[in-house]
Amino acid sequence: MSTLLRIAIQKSGRLQEDSLKLLKESGLQFSNGRDQLKAQVRNLPIELLFLRDDDIPQYVEDRVADVGIVGENVWIEKQKNNELVKRLDFAKCRLSIAIPRSENYTGISFLTGKNIATTYPTIVRQFLKNNKIEAGIHEISGSVEIAPGIGLADAICDIVSTGSTLLSNGLKEVEVVLQSEAVLIATPALEPAKKAILDQLMFRIQAVQSAKNNKYILLNCPNEAIEKITGVIPGMKSPTIMPLSRPGWSSLHSVVNENDFWEKIGQLKSFGAEGILVIPIEKMIA
Ligand code: ATP
Numbered sequence: 001m002s003t004l005l006r007i008a009i010q011k012s013g014r015l016q017e018d019s020l021k022l023l024k025e026s027g028l029q030f031s032n033g034r035d036q037l038k039a040q041v042r043n044l045p046i047e048l049l050f051l052r053d054d055d056i057p058q059y060v061e062d063r064v065a066d067v068g069i070v071g072e073n074v075w076i077e078k079q080k081n082n083e084l085v086k087r088l089d090f091a092k093c094r095l096s097i098a099i100p101r102s103e104n105y106t107g108i109s110f111l112t113g114k115n116i117a118t119t120y121p122t123i124v125r126q127f128l129k130n131n132k133i134e135a136g137i138h139e140i141s142g143s144v145e146i147a148p149g150i151g152l153a154d155a156i157c158d159i160v161s162t163g164s165t166l167l168s169n170g171l172k173e174v175e176v177v178l179q180s181e182a183v184l185i186a187t188p189a190l191e192p193a194k195k196a197i198l199d200q201l202m203f204r205i206q207a208v209q210s211a212k213n214n215k216y217i218l219l220n221c222p223n224e225a226i227e228k229i230t231g232v233i234p235g236m237k238s239p240t241i242m243p244l245s246r247p248g249w250s251s252l253h254s255v256v257n258e259n260d261f262w263e264k265i266g267q268l269k270s271f272g273a274e275g276i277l278v279i280p281i282e283k284m285i286a
């Protein structure tokens with residue numbers, strides 16, 4: 001049988017949809033029915049395994065899967081023999097300590113001698129150690145945010161995205177323990193044939209990520225402004241410049257990064273750019 005790269009992804013939950021989307025945008029063709037445990041990718045030697053996210057680091061360590069997509073929080077908590085190969089820029093959240101809102105938080109020493117409920121005992125233990133705080137850790141498997149209200153703990157450490165769950169449980173966030181996003185993990189020392197498939201996948205993921213972070217931009221400008229505008233939007237190598245039929249004017253095409261997009265548009269306008277069009281890019285290969 002020829003070599004297959006096995007990729008473990010979450011069966012259901014917050015990571016699933018974006019994981020599938022990333023793989024589809026990377027050109028993998030597969031059908032994933034409900035309750036399916038596996039899916040064969042039709043156009044690449046890849047097999048997808050649908051698993052509980054918490055189990056993925058173990059399966060990757062055991063080489064049941066070669067690579068997996070999990071939250072960084074889970075990857076760090078599990079401490080398995082896995083390598084982080086790529087940050088995936090979705091499922092962004094943070095792991096934070098929260099305490100009852102009525103408490104007066106005086107700083108991290110507040111936690112000394114307290115009992116902290118969490119599903120992330122390893123990460124909390126490391127955090128307390130780094131901060132030289134002695135506190136109890138109460139490991140529970142879910143509904144962490146209700147622990148202080150029922151007298152099970154003095155504080156919690158849990159995932160926060162908006163803070164509304166904390167609010168509705170009468171809690172306030174006091175320390176950020178970890179910033180997390182989805183990551184691609186792999187077994188160390190993959191055999192060369194599998195590594196070659198992974199490299200191909202990584203190349204495609206990179207192209208998808210670059211495309212998301214950039215926009216194609218077209219504008220008209222007076223010829224005198226070309227140099228200044230090129231300084232602001234140099235593009236991948238240099239912009240394309242074409243003369244307009246109107247004398248003294250050109251059309252300039254380039255690429256602009258999402259992060260400083262609005263700032264650059266402002267500058268371009270001040271240099272005399274007109275008719276600015278901004279178009280999404282589907283794939284971008286430098
Ligand atoms: P279970 O395993 O019981 O299904 P879980 O909490 O492990 O529950 P999800 O809620 O699907 O599973 O979360 C999976 C991952 O998604 C988390 O480990 C975290 O990395 C990320 N995540 C969780 N909550 C959020 C959120 N509110 N916003 C963004 N990412 C989140």
Ligand code: ZN
Nearest residue numbers: 013052053054
């Ligand atoms: Zn989980």
